[in-house]
Amino acid sequence: MTHKNSVLTVSNLQIAYEGDPIISDLSFTVKKRDILIILGPNGAGKTTLLRALQDLLPYQGSVSWNAQKISYLPPQEFLQRQNLPPLNIEEFYAFKTSDSNVIKSMIADVGLDESLLSHQFNELSTGQFQRMLIGWALLDNPDVLILDEPTSGIDIGGEETIYSLLHKFWQNQKLTILLVTHDLNIVWEYATQVICLNKQQICMGKPDEVLTPEQLQTLYGTGIKFYKHQHR
């Protein structure tokens, strides 16, 4: 049953590929304004989960959204940047809005120079490309933003810029964010909720409460040392 304050309710979710289970018996709820981070080793089913939540994959169980508009950004390596028509950034943004003032304002909000609007995908650095995509995803004012490893292939400085940017939009636009990352620092710094996933739910809750060394050992199968940051 969907709670009034919940934006997503998942019950008994099961996903299999050619008979092999990928995710088994997963249930959780995401409240409005949560930053939910999905944590887990490679092959844990994180991307599969995000795709199933948006009906991009067949599944069993129930997924119930209580949101007007959901935006999704797949991992960068799933996006084609080469061998495309000569599409520039302004034209890409125009797929969502024809208002050039909105486009210019958004490109500034994601910290990019307006001159980049006339550039093509393969002329942007990985960090610029990701910021441009975040701007594109937010153009139609979604309630929920889903991101899959948004800083993959980006250096540490660039990573911090991306997450600060997401945090700024989360604060200003009343967003709910679902995010897959490998970076525990990001979980400590930004997550309000975390799901530890390794084909099934290992833990779920507030990072402070559930991310114990024992849980991480269970999740990753190896000892992990971490240093807690103060939350902003």
Add this chain to the structure above:
Amino acid sequence: MSTEILLALILSGTIGAIAGYLGSLMLSKRMALMGGALGHLTLPGVSLALLYDFDVSVGATLFLALGVLIIWLLEQKTRLHLEALTAVVFSASLATAFLFLPQEEIDIALLGDVSQLTPVTVLVTVLISIALFFTVKNIYSSMVLASISSDLAQTSGVNLKLNNALYLLCIAVTVALGVRIVGGLMTAALLAIPACTAKNISSNLLQYTVISTIAGSLACVLGVIAYAILNIPAGPLIIIASALLFLASIFKQQKV
């Protein structure tokens, strides 16, 4: 200028324009060789049309539909890729066409023929081309988005299956029209070369689609003019004109 040449110019220019426009999407979807395969599928239909004296585009459309249906059925029955199945079916089509194609009609089937056009044929072709243009214009941005990421497109509300089916249908109809002017062997060039030309000299999507459309039309017009002067089949001349425009575009190539 004779009426025959005027009709040929209108018909070829229109088919070239729509082939250039559709081809600009085909290139982005890396389906450029599909046009050639579809062209071969039309050959038995073209042969029958020449044999029994009915419109070659009607024959082409019927056999194109049959060929696509066979490919689809084989895809359900086997685990082979679409490209592999297409190669099997188009080779078989080519062989079948040569079985009953009269010797004297081979040139027309393979190289096209723009003589003896009627005003009705030209009018119907123009109307079909206009319908194709608006159908593809309607799905163009969705198709470009899908070529970036099918997940991004689907979560943005794009009905991928419907759009792909519509696009394939439009390509098939364009090929059926194109067979008349360039024959069954060169339809891939009609679709792919203008897009390649446009990509060389465009810095944005709008320029790309406009230049591809104009390059497609211009090549056909130049080919028909050369046909009127030299009196050799227009099909090869159209493709040579298109290739020359492509060569010219290399000298003006963008840095991207």
